[in-house]
Amino acid sequence: MNTPLLDGPARPLESVHAKFIVELVLGIDNPRQTAIAPQQLRFRERLMNDIMAQAQLRSWSMVDALSENPAMRVGLADKLASTLDPGYLALTKMGHHLHILQQKGNETPGVLQLYATTGERFLRRAEHKQRALSRRGLMVQAGEHSEQVFTRWHAGSYSGWSLAGRCFVALEELRWGAFGDACRLATGEAKALLMDNLRATATQYLAQSINAAPATRHFYHQWLSTPVTPAPMDHKEMLCWLGSACDSERHPVSWSVTQTWQTIALGMPRLCSAMRLAVAMVDEIFQEENFFTVA
Known part of the structure; x- marks a missing residue:
């Protein structure tokens, strides 16, 4: 059995959670997504399973379903962002991308509303972090x-x-x-x-x-x-x-x-x-x- 990545190379890294959550959101309707080598697909699946287990969200560990369901990706990103506190950069990236997706209007009204409300929440949290950073210097x-x-x-x-x-x-x-x-x-x-x-x-x-x-x-x-x-x-x-x-x-x-x-x-x-x-x-x-x- 593979050792969990979060107990191995990811243990000393604080950027892993932020990057992972951002990828969930930026993977929606993103033309920059290119073919990924099989070993990297397997690695991403392992990383997802490890992070889901850490965040006690194993029921969300459905890689294929997530790749085809924008609402699930946004919902999972929202849950992880609440649990893992990804930071100013990640929140800003996700908020901006969801705003772009909402403006494109390529989904159902319900999904577009999800983009809008979740994106606004991410950007508000980013603003709070910006003020806190400025206060501390x-x-x-x-x-x-x-x-x-x-x-x-x-x-x-x-x-x-x-x-x-x-x-x-x-x-x-x-x-x-x-x-x-x-x-x-x-x-x-x-x-x-x-x-x-x-x-x-x-x-x-x-x-x-x-x-x-x-x-x-x-x-x-x-x-x-x-x-x-x-x-x-x-x-x-x-x-x-x-x-x-x-x-x-x-x-x-x-x-x-x-x-x-x-x-x-x-x-x-x-x-x-x-x-x-x-x-x-x-x-x-x-x-x-x-x-x-x-x-």
């Missing part, structure tokens, strides 16, 4: 979150992934949490400062992971090799799912780091330093047009 929250994530990296919480994969995981954790929220809500000057600090810190930790200077170049395989760990395929599939929003042309480094079942992207340097990789992933993950899109 965006830069303070960003700093505390960044320190927390990089401390986990240093302590080995992400050691089941490749060296570059650890960096990607840390950046995704930051994107979905208080650090990413501060980048979206802060002034341009404050955001630039956060991004500069993030590039420097990610470079430092990635260089330390390979025991080299930040500018020392290594063959890309050294950065992408998955370590020998218990359930290595679970870690590889989790990384692939976390990076499912990446595109080989717009995010060539992040795509190559996460989609290891594919040939590496043309834009992935074959010889690359910690600085080159970290800066590229920060810029790809936090670029403005990617802030509100999820595969």
Whole structure:
């Protein structure tokens, strides 16, 4: 029997619940959805079953029914959002997408009303979170979150992934949490400062992971090799799912780091330093047009 993913590679990650709930909503009438490899379909089914069990919603674990029923997807997302508190980014993504679906008017009046009421509820919750973040101080929250994530990296919480994969995981954790929220809500000057600090810190930790200077170049395989760990395929599939929003042309480094079942992207340097990789992933993950899109 497979070990639950939430007891394995997902245990140290706070972004998993948010991304999973958002995928439920953005999977409705989404032209960006493309064919998914069989192993990723199996992984998503396992993840759904694990999250349903954790949230005590096993009766909702009907993958085929969910894929064909928009109302069920919205209802499940609403229940999970109430139980798991996905955060500002997830709530905003879902609220905006449901508003778009409601405006399209492609469903029955009952489903369109569900889109409207649930979307409004998500956006109201996002507004409450925005005010709370601002009261506590965006830069303070960003700093505390960044320190927390990089401390986990240093302590080995992400050691089941490749060296570059650890960096990607840390950046995704930051994107979905208080650090990413501060980048979206802060002034341009404050955001630039956060991004500069993030590039420097990610470079430092990635260089330390390979025991080299930040500018020392290594063959890309050294950065992408998955370590020998218990359930290595679970870690590889989790990384692939976390990076499912990446595109080989717009995010060539992040795509190559996460989609290891594919040939590496043309834009992935074959010889690359910690600085080159970290800066590229920060810029790809936090670029403005990617802030509100999820595969």
